[in-house]
Structure formats: C-alpha cells, structure tokens
Amino acid sequence: MVAGPLPAPSGPGKDRLRLWIRLLRASRTIEAELRERLRQEFNTTLPRFDVMAALYRAPEGMLMSDLSRFLLVSNGNVTGIIDRLVSEGLVMRARRNGDRRTSMVRLTEEGSKIFAVIAAAHEKWVGELLGNVSEDEARRLTGMLTSFRSNWEGRE
Amino acid sequence: MVAGPLPAPSGPGKDRLRLWIRLLRASRTIEAELRERLRQEFNTTLPRFDVMAALYRAPEGMLMSDLSRFLLVSNGNVTGIIDRLVSEGLVMRARRNGDRRTSMVRLTEEGSKIFAVIAAAHEKWVGELLGNVSEDEARRLTGMLTSFRSNWEGRE
DNA sequence: ACGGATTAATTCAAGCTTGAAGTTTCAGGA
DNA sequence: TCCTGAAACTTCAAGCTTGAATTAATCCGT
Numbered sequence A, B: 001m002v003a004g005p006l007p008a009p010s011g012p013g014k015d016r017l018r019l020w021i022r023l024l025r026a027s028r029t030i031e032a033e034l035r036e037r038l039r040q041e042f043n044t045t046l047p048r049f050d051v052m053a054a055l056y057r058a059p060e061g062m063l064m065s066d067l068s069r070f071l072l073v074s075n076g077n078v079t080g081i082i083d084r085l086v087s088e089g090l091v092m093r094a095r096r097n098g099d100r101r102t103s104m105v106r107l108t109e110e111g112s113k114i115f116a117v118i119a120a121a122h123e124k125w126v127g128e129l130l131g132n133v134s135e136d137e138a139r140r141l142t143g144m145l146t147s148f149r150s151n152w153e154g155r156e
Numbered sequence C: 001a002c003g004g005a006t007t008a009a010t011t012c013a014a015g016c017t018t019g020a021a022g023t024t025t026c027a028g029g030a
Numbered sequence D: 001t002c003c004t005g006a007a008a009c010t011t012c013a014a015g016c017t018t019g020a021a022t023t024a025a026t027c028c029g030t
Helices: A016-044 A046-056 A064-071 A075-087 A111-130 A135-152 B016-041 B046-056 B064-071 B075-087 B109-131 B135-150
Strands: A093-094 A104-107 B090-095 B104-107
Touching: A016 A046, A016 A111, A016 B064, A016 B109, A016 B135, A046 A064, A046 A075, A046 A093, A046 A111, A064 A075, A064 A104, A064 B016, A075 A093, A075 B109, A093 B075, A104 A111, A111 A135, A135 B016, A135 B135, B016 B109, B046 B064, B046 B075, B046 B090, B064 B075, B075 B090, B104 B109
Parallel strands: none
Antiparallel strands: A093 A104, B090 B104
16 A cells, blocks of 8 residues: 555556655655654544544534534544543533434533644644645645545535 | 535635635545545554655665655654554564664565555556546646646745 | 434444553673 | 563453444435
C-alpha cells in the first residue's frame, strides 16, 4: 500500500498507482504526527477527536448512524468510541425523540469546552505540518481532491 | 480529523486545514474500497498486503526494523503481522546472518507467487478508483505531495 | 391489526495499532 | 575481560476497526 522501495514503478497506468502511494504516505505521516501530539498534549486519540469534531458542529446532536456514515467508519466502531467518551463525561446519549431505536448523541458542556481548546491546537498543528504548501497550492490541491471525491462518492 | 459538516471553515490558515481534511477523506475512501476488495477477492488484509509488497521488492529479505520504518508503523505491529503471514506459509524468518538479534524476513516462494497475482489486481483497482484523475493531473499531484514529503521527512 | 421487511444500535471475535516494558544480543571502552 | 549502553525484537495491555450476528423498534402492505 505504502510501498515502492527501489525500482520506481513505470509503465502504463503507473502514474495513478504512484499518486496513490504518495497520497497514502502523506496522510499517514501527518496522521501519525497529529496522533502523537494529541496523546502528548491532551491525552486523547485521533478517533475521539474525530467524533468530537463531528459532534461539535452539531449542537443538537447526531444519530449513531449519521456519525458512522460521516466519519466513514463502521457502526460498531462508533459505539465503542462513544462508550468511552461517555464514561469520560465528554459526550452524552439522549434518548428522547419518538423513535426508540435511536439515540441522539451530543457533547456535554465540558466536552464542548475541552474540544474547543483541542481543536484550536489541532488547527495550528495542521498549519505547521502543511507549512510547505502555499495557500494557493493548498487551494488547488483541495480542488483536485474535491472533484475526485464528488465523482467518486455515492457509487455502488 | 475527517470533519467539517456544515459551516465550511473560513478565515486565515483554513485552507491548509481544508486540504488536510480532503486528503484524509480521499485516502480513507480509497483505502476502504481496497480493503474491501482484498477481503472479498483474496481473503487478505491491507496490512498483510503492505508487508508483502515491501518484501516483494526485497528478494534478499528485510529486517523487521527496516520493515517497520518503511511502512511507518510500530515495531510490535510488524511482529504480529509477520507472525500471521508466517503461519500462513507466505513469509519466512531466516536467522542466518551474524547478528543473532536480527531476523531476515522474506516471502516464501508461494508468498511471492500469490502476491504477484494480488498486486496485479491491486494496481488495476487503483487505476479504476483514480480513473477521474487524468494522467497529467496525477503527475502534478504526485509532484506536490512529493515535495511536501521531502520537506517533511527527517525532521525532529 | 398482523406479520414480514427494514432500520438503528449493540455485541462479538478477530485482527490491527500503539507505546511501554522486557529479553537477548552486540559493541566499545576501562 | 567485564560492564555499561545501545540495538533488534517480542510481549503486553489498551484501544481502534471491521464485518457478521443479534436485539429492538418501526414501517408498510394486506
């Protein structure tokens, strides 16, 4: 996945494979750095951050299934992360709407306060880590990746 | 990490954050699709594929530490994956050089044969999944990501 | 109103991942 | 030689992740 040690791949169609490898290595490198900092500075993890980030934008709460769809992870996965966040007092499950299958999940007040602090640091870190990319280049790259995604999503 | 539901972030320095979110979503989407296909078609996983890909390029074998450095994962992680590949007969540990702390890890003949088949499918899939990206665009994107990495790696 | 299909969530086993701690081996200086 | 420190791995606990199976509740056609 990440690979390509010595003989650089060449031939027809290799450009896309090479792109994929770069993409993956870049995101893994950045991800590793962010994870490390989240751990060191805030004693938290990337998945918890992801969940809290999603909930932060949805003060009225989100369904578990919305959360898993949005984060691109499995349903059972979200259950576990939410369990831990609940036990830490950062997130609450509210089972008050009509449909008793669902539970609306939202940040607690404390969770919201804490997340705001972490998010500010996170944004600063990303700015640093991508410091080599000019703002203009960032916009162009974003555009390319956006068009990729919009062509892609909603298949199957 | 992946986030940004409704109010698109704006303000100074948000372009890089947005780029990071796109990058992460793109790689997660592609990764999920490849993982699914590896499971369905070949009953294997992405980490196993990564390891085998690295070993395929190094017929003489690799040290565990080289492997973990190259794949950007932890040492203990590689141990577990190799254990499973060994038990499946796809990889062998050869402890024959002078330093008895190290073990040279390489694909078995069967592992090599099987990997060649999987790799061909994998390359085809990546070509499809990135089909929207023109070859030219792929090269430009690769260039940007490469310069990012070369600026980045070997810090700290 | 009934009953079968759908949907939301949880549970579970297996595997992946990390960081820390532990083991074995090697290297180099007193 | 001996000893201290570094290096290469392994082990371990905790957490993340998936896909499949399960439970519970709702929907809808008849």
